[in-house]
Amino acid sequence: MKSYWWKFLGAAIVFYTVIAGLLGEVPALPILHESIRVVYFHVPMWFAMLLMYLISVIYSIRYLGSGKTEYDFVAVESVNVGLIFCVFGLLSGMLWANITWGDPWPNDPKLNSSAIASLMYLAYIVLRNALNEEQSRAKISAIYNVFAFPIMLVLLFILPRLTDSLHPGNGGNPGFSGYDMTGGMKLVFRPAALGWMLIGVWIMTLRYRIRKLEYRKDGLDY
Amino acid sequence: MKKAFFFTLLACFNFLITFAQSSNGVEMATGLRSSGKIYVVVIVLLLIFIGFIIYLFTLDRRISRIEKNDKKNNLIK
Numbered sequence: 001m002k003s004y005w006w007k008f009l010g011a012a013i014v015f016y017t018v019i020a021g022l023l024g025e026v027p028a029l030p031i032l033h034e035s036i037r038v039v040y041f042h043v044p045m046w047f048a049m050l051l052m053y054l055i056s057v058i059y060s061i062r063y064l065g066s067g068k069t070e071y072d073f074v075a076v077e078s079v080n081v082g083l084i085f086c087v088f089g090l091l092s093g094m095l096w097a098n099i100t101w102g103d104p105w106p107n108d109p110k111l112n113s114s115a116i117a118s119l120m121y122l123a124y125i126v127l128r129n130a131l132n133e134e135q136s137r138a139k140i141s142a143i144y145n146v147f148a149f150p151i152m153l154v155l156l157f158i159l160p161r162l163t164d165s166l167h168p169g170n171g172g173n174p175g176f177s178g179y180d181m182t183g184g185m186k187l188v189f190r191p192a193a194l195g196w197m198l199i200g201v202w203i204m205t206l207r208y209r210i211r212k213l214e215y216r217k218d219g220l221d222y
Numbered sequence: 223m224k225k226a227f228f229f230t231l232l233a234c235f236n237f238l239i240t241f242a243q244s245s246n247g248v249e250m251a252t253g254l255r256s257s258g259k260i261y262v263v264v265i266v267l268l269l270i271f272i273g274f275i276i277y278l279f280t281l282d283r284r285i286s287r288i289e290k291n292d293k294k295n296n297l298i299k
Contacts, residue, residue, distance in 0.1 A: 002286060011275045018271060022264050023255075028248035041225065088225050095226075202278060209285050216292065 010198025017192035027182050031100055038096045039185075040192045045089035046156075047193040048200035052082030053121070055204070057149040060142035070212065072138035075145060077207040079124055081200055086118050101166055110160035110167035117152040124148060224270045 021040040029036060056078035063071035093111070094104040105111055127144055131137035160167060181189065251260075 004282075007278075007282070015268065015271065018267050019264055022260060022267070026250075028246055028250050030248050033249060034251045092225055199278075202282075206278065206281055206285060209289065213285070213288055213292065 006198055007202045010195045010202060013191045013195030014199060017188050017195060020188045021192070024188055025184055027185075035096060035099055036185075038092060039181075040188050042089060042092040042096060043189070044193040044196040045085045045092060048196045049082045049085035049089060051197045052078045052085065052200055052204060053149055053152065055201075056082065057145050060145040063138060064142050064146075067135075069134075069138070069215070070208075072142065073208050073211045073215075074204075075138075075142060076125075076128060077204050077211060079121055079145070080207060081204040083118070083121055083125070084203075085196075085200060086114075086121070090114065090118065106166060108160075108166045109163050110156075110165050113155040113159050117155045120148045120152060224267065224274070 017040055021037050026034070026036050056075045059071045059074040059078065062068075063075060093114075097106065097111075098104040124141060124144055128137055128141045131140060161169075
């Protein structure tokens with residue numbers, strides 16, 4: 001956690017994607033025009049969020065198995081960081097939707113599902129704040145996490161594909177991983193997803209370490 | 223905030239209708255590129271991003287320092 005190489009790697013990759021994302025060549029597509037470049041930022045936000053929630057549920061399960069408080073810290077801080085990426089994913093998506101679909105929130109199945117998933121993880125935070133006792137807070141929120149994660153997956157990836165949707169990759173639309181994502185774009189998009197995931201993990205480790213220090217300073221043994 | 227700014231800017235660019243068109247007739251922001259303004263946008267975004275990374279880095283170092291101190295004082299494992 002103290003090594004810096006992967007942190008600087010993530011920063012360097014995102015640095016590169018900002019430059020290449022704006023200056024690189026993109027296919028000229030109707031409706032999207034230059035805004036197709038938003039894909040280099042909007043989608044990596046969701047990738048980072050997914051990784052955070054995945055880490056969170058893994059550590060929730062590990063906590064339930066071992067009872068080690070550090071695992072609970074990882075679980076909660078991963079959700080915290082995941083929620084931040086979720087907010088940026090939603091905001092960037094709404095801005096993009098506004099200029100392409102003419103409506104920031106056209107009541108589309110994918111968008112509504114992502115809103116529900118976001119509310120579920122906000123409820124995780126609310127649940128934690130409602131429980132005062134440390135062990136029950138950790139255990140109950142861990143169990144909630146185990147339910148929330150697969151439901152989130154279904155809401156984001158399965159449900160929107162079963163019905164009509166405006167969103168790329170759902171409802172019969174070509175996804176950006178299809179023929180609309182040219183080789184040149186993949187060269188920017190894939191590193192961008194990796195870079196933002198690394199930065200997400202970095203922020204989570206910082207929050208986790210702060211939490212551990214605060215816990216320790218309270219004289220508690222973990 | 224950087225994201226919001228960036229995307230607002232991008233949204234604005236879409237409304238800058240240039241008379242230059244790409245080969246299949248879809249308008250792209252070639253005017254912005256030829257005038258060199260795009261480089262200013264890139265530099266602004268990079269500066270903000272570098273500032274954010276420097277902030278994370280200094281935070282990281284500060285935490286490491288506290289952890290090392292705690293370890294020395296036997297407060298932490």
